[in-house]
Amino acid sequence: MRVRRHGLLTRLLASSVLVAVCSISATAWLTSQSTSGAIREEQDQTLVTDTRINDTLLGYGATHASWDGVGQTVRDLARKTGRRIALTTESGEPIADSSDTLLPAKPSVVVDPLRVDVTLVPGAAKDRIDPRAVGPFKLAAAERSRLRKAANAGAACARRNGQEADVVLSPSGRPSVEIPSKSTYVVSACALRTLESPTATERKALRQLNHLLNRCLSRQNKSEVTLALDLSWTFKPVAPAPAPSPRVLDQQPVSACLAGARREQLRAYVAPAALLYLGSSAQQPSTELTSAGVARIAGTALLVLLLAITVSFVISTRLTRPVRALTEAAQRMQRGDSSARVAVTATGEVGELSEAFNRMSEHLERMEAQRKAMVSDVSHELRTPLSNLRGWMEAAQDGVAELDPALIDSLVEEIMQLQHIVDDLQELALADAGRLRLHPEPVNVADLLDQIATAHRGRADAAGLALTAETTGAPELLADPVRLRQAVGNLVSNAVHYTPPGGRITLRGRLADGHVLIEVADTGVGIAAEHLPHVFDRFWREEKSRNRRTGGSGLGLAIVRNLAEAHHGTVSVSSVPGEGAVFTLRLPVDPGLPA
Structure with missing residues (x-):
């Protein structure tokens, strides 16, 4: 058998050796750079931890009017993260501290729900207001209960209509039904539009926000703007931020006045700005490798290379054997031998491929037998009425038989039989073609x-x-x-x-x-x-x-x-x-x- 220059065995061996060499080289390089990598990893982990601490405290400040009671949250965060955490007012008065030691020289960040630090919250809104700060937009208990019941009923209705639906809550407590694809029928049938109407609490808060916004605009001799809440069920729930036309909100000074109005409205509902101090215990690891370490890396590299070549050769040989058998069987089928089969000796994907080939071969053989039988059956069904028609017509032509009403009825019956067979075949042909x-x-x-x-x-x-x-x-x-x-x-x-x-x-x-x-x-x-x-x-x-x-x-x-x-x-x-x-x-x- 002629060995192909670019056969599967050759490609697998070459790929395995290349992967092994690259892996060994990468391992050696990564080992030499282990210390710097560990430092970078520790820095990344520190940043993740700092972001988590800042987010937790921002959430507390956004949902509480003061920092009273934040001490337990600070201690819990310190225990989970292993960091020293301290919170003070902007004037330096202590609010909460997880340790009695001196504070670091500089604060890590200012925790202010109304002016989020974008260095630790890169995805913050343009107005830098924490979305959890909802203030007067927070729904009353009765409103939340009523809307939650309506949302649960709407989600159940959507599921009955074949839609995936989940009930999600916004920070204000407003539920909405989240559906992957829009369906006007489901929206109407399940009464989902009822969830889009603002409650009394939201209308009152919105009127107050409109007043603050337009008061700011009037001071600058600008036209008034009327805001509306975005309560559409088709979007993921957001903080109940007013949302008129985006083009209007992007204009200056409307966007600046809106941000200022929201801060003024929310100030009584969120905690004041505070300074966050974070202690660090990072240490510098050693970046040097010993000679014994270098020797171990070299020995391991050689052993991995030899093992990769051996294993690749064995696996490649076992893989190519059933592939060659499949190729030969496919060539036999191409020559018209529909009985071609392969012995299933392998497992996994190759074994499944062999079984699939055998099933395909059996299906083709069965379809060919059915095709031959169908041709025979169709010819038989058409031959009988056609022979009867021809016989009687020739008899009438030769004067042997007379075309009386009884004979004509018999011939019409044969023609109807032919028509019935042709109509049935047409029905089956349309069904097979999906038409x-x-x-x-x-x-x-x-x-x-x-x-x-x-x-x-x-x-x-x-x-x-x-x-x-x-x-x-x-x-x-x-x-x-x-x-x-x-x-x-x-x-x-x-x-x-x-x-x-x-x-x-x-x-x-x-x-x-x-x-x-x-x-x-x-x-x-x-x-x-x-x-x-x-x-x-x-x-x-x-x-x-x-x-x-x-x-x-x-x-x-x-x-x-x-x-x-x-x-x-x-x-x-x-x-x-x-x-x-x-x-x-x-x-x-x-x-x-x-x-």
Whole structure:
């Protein structure tokens, strides 16, 4: 066997060696730089810790009118982070301290909910006001309870309509329903718009904020601006900041006046600015490597390189063997051998690939056999009526037979049989191509079954059969009534054909687990257990002679299955030989079909 220059084995070996060399080089470099890396990591961790401490204290200040009671929070933070934390007023008076030692020379940051330090809060709002500072916009307990109940009900309604929905709370206590995708139907059906109306508390606070804003604008001889709260359910909840037109808010001096008005309104509800002191215990690690350390790195590098080459060679060899077998089997299939299979000896992805190839090969072989059988069946079904037509027409042409009304009726019957077969084949072809068009509308199952029973009662009476329709409750569903009548009509025709005189055919409709069940039960000859899996196959007939007196073309039940699947439903059959059969259509009440 010729070895490919760029085969899978070569590429895997080269890649493994390259990865090993790069890993060893990177490990050696990282070892030599371990100290500086540790320092940088410690600095990053310190920054994360400082940010966490600052955020926690900002949250406390944003939700409390003073720093009274912050001592326990400071001690808890100091215990969790291992840092010394002290908080003082801007004039230096102690507020809370986790240690009795002297304070550091300079404060680390100013904790002010109304002027957030952007160095520790890089994503802060433009006005630098902590979003947790809601002040008079904080909802009353009764308002929170009322809105929470409405939000829970709206989220439950959205989930029932197939939407993922969560109830989230803003800092003011206002709940909102968060839905990934917009749906006008869900918004209307679940009454989500009711959550967008400001409460009495919010309207009062908004009036106060409008007054403060326009007082500032009037001092600068600027036009007044009317603010409105952004309570839209389609966005994530934010602090209840007033939000008129963004273009207006971005204009100076409106944005400056708005920030000032918000600070003036919130000042009585948040703690005053305080100085935060953070103690540090960082130490400088050693940056030098000993000679023994260098020797260990070199020895480890060599050992890793040898181990990587050995393992890569073994794994690559085992991997390429089943790949070559798959390639040979695929080439056999290309030459027309549909029986090509591969032995599944590997596990993991390669084993799954081999099993998938074998399943594909079996499927192709089965499809080819079905194609040949279908061609044979179609030719047989068309040959019989065509032969009859040709024979009688030639007989009439030769003067052997006379085209009397009885002969003409017989020829028309043969033509209708041909038309029926062609129509059935067209239905199946449309379904296979995904072009079977449905026109769904609300369908009353009781009315539908009555119509079908009425349409087939003449044939049933002629065959000496009793045909009745029964409906439990008032089931309705969204479906194409024409296609649904066609499917149930095929089942009824099948029951009439295989039920001896004196028998009974019953149509039943009922609701079960969000689905509509339509059953066609007969007291006919029944179906043998070994034949049940094949009754919906195309051209399948229990009687293999294909005598038209004992059966049809074998396409009716296949069409029923395709129509059921087009409605996102299923069809099944149960039978006891000699006692009859029950065919069941199981259709969803709302299959989500395009209008």
